[in-house]
Amino acid sequence: MEGGGTLSEIHQRSMRLLLRTRDGLERLERLNSSSSISPSAVDSPELVFSIKKDISQIQSLCVEMDRMWRSVANKGQRDLWKRKVEHIAEECDSLKESLDKHLLRNQKRMQEAKERAQLLERVNGDNAHVLRIFDEEVQAMQSARNSSLMLEEAYNTGVAVLTKYAEQRDRLKRAQRKALDILNTVGLSNSVLKLIEKRHRVDKWIAYAGMITTIIVVYAFWRWTH
Numbered sequence: 001m002e003g004g005g006t007l008s009e010i011h012q013r014s015m016r017l018l019l020r021t022r023d024g025l026e027r028l029e030r031l032n033s034s035s036s037i038s039p040s041a042v043d044s045p046e047l048v049f050s051i052k053k054d055i056s057q058i059q060s061l062c063v064e065m066d067r068m069w070r071s072v073a074n075k076g077q078r079d080l081w082k083r084k085v086e087h088i089a090e091e092c093d094s095l096k097e098s099l100d101k102h103l104l105r106n107q108k109r110m111q112e113a114k115e116r117a118q119l120l121e122r123v124n125g126d127n128a129h130v131l132r133i134f135d136e137e138v139q140a141m142q143s144a145r146n147s148s149l150m151l152e153e154a155y156n157t158g159v160a161v162l163t164k165y166a167e168q169r170d171r172l173k174r175a176q177r178k179a180l181d182i183l184n185t186v187g188l189s190n191s192v193l194k195l196i197e198k199r200h201r202v203d204k205w206i207a208y209a210g211m212i213t214t215i216i217v218v219y220a221f222w223r224w225t226h
Contacts, residue, residue: 007065007068007069007072007081010061010064010065010068011065011081011084011085011088013061014058014061014062014065014088015088017054017057017058017061018058018088018091018092018095020054021051021054021055021058021092021095022095024047024050024051024054025051025095025098025099025102027047028044028047028048028051028102029102031044032102032105032106048099048103051095051099052099055092055095055096055099058088058092059089059092061088062085062088062089062092065081065085065088066085066089068081069081069082069084069085
């Protein structure tokens, strides 16, 4: 077949390239994470070039395998090879994306290192001016921090005053309710006492009337018998 082998052989070659590319990316990450020197001194141009070359070759093999699996007669085998080729293409895209992200991070680190070096050059050229600017920024930050603390303290004081006021208002409301309850209770007790006294007077007059009536009846009965 065209392309330097059968579909199975090309697939195996693609898998080997995927493994080598993944290993190369891991080596790049280890170089960056294990070193604190300049990114330009960490990244190996040869290793980056090798990874790019392997990814490009895998992409070419995927194009060739995509053409070849379509000519497979058996539908089940054709679907199986379709999934295998799509899997390799997806893995290749993922590795390419990882490499692009790595190179972008490395480029950003190099730019930051360059800016730091330029800043140091400016500091060495006009150290007093830079220190004065730094002191002014520190003072401004300290002033802003003090203002923030004062505002926070004033806010906390206001909250405490409002809380005390609310507590006092609640106590006054409770005292008013108790006073009203006492007044209501006293009013009810006075009414009951007045009713009891009135009933006692009525009972007393009834008793007196009964006694007088009894005496009259006894006296009348005694006169009648004698």
